[in-house]
Amino acid sequence: MAQVTIEVNGRPYQVGCEDGQEGHLVELARLFDRQVRAVSQDMGQLTDTRLFLMGALLLADELWDSRSRMSSIQAELARLQSDQARIESKAVAALDGAAKRIEKLAAD
Template identity: 75%
Template sequence: MAQLNIDVNGRPYAVGCEDGQEGHLLELARLFDHQVRQVSQDMGQLGDTRLFLMGALLLADELLDAKNRLAALQVEVGRLQADRSRIETRAVGALEAAAAKIEKLAAA
């Protein structure tokens, strides 16, 4: 298990992670640090616990918004796939009808 020191709001914290996940953890820490610093700028120093709680809540809000947008997009993709399937079926029917007419004309 790897051990890293990360900084959040100017304070170091020792954190463990699986080997090979160090870069990912550093990116998460950078994102959280940015959120906590933004809360601190907007609301002033609240103490680490409240700053961390507000930062976590804001990140959770962003995550929930992203999940909701993803769900809406998945519904839209499903609708578009169904539309495509109906259009393809109609196109095949039209091509088959045209082929039948051509065969009928060629036989005459």
């Protein structure tokens, strides 16, 4: 297990992670640090626990919004795929009908 030192709100923290995940963890810590610093600027002096809680809640809210948008997009994609399948089926039927008419005209 790897150990990484991250910094949140100007303080270093030693955190363990799976080998190879160090860079990802550092990026996550930077994201969290930006959120915590924004909360600190907006709300003034709070304890680290309070800052971290508010930062985590704001990030959780963003995650909730993203999941909600993704769910809507997935529903729209499913609807579009269904529409596409229906249109393709109609196109196949139209081409089949046209081919039969052409064959009939050629036979006459």
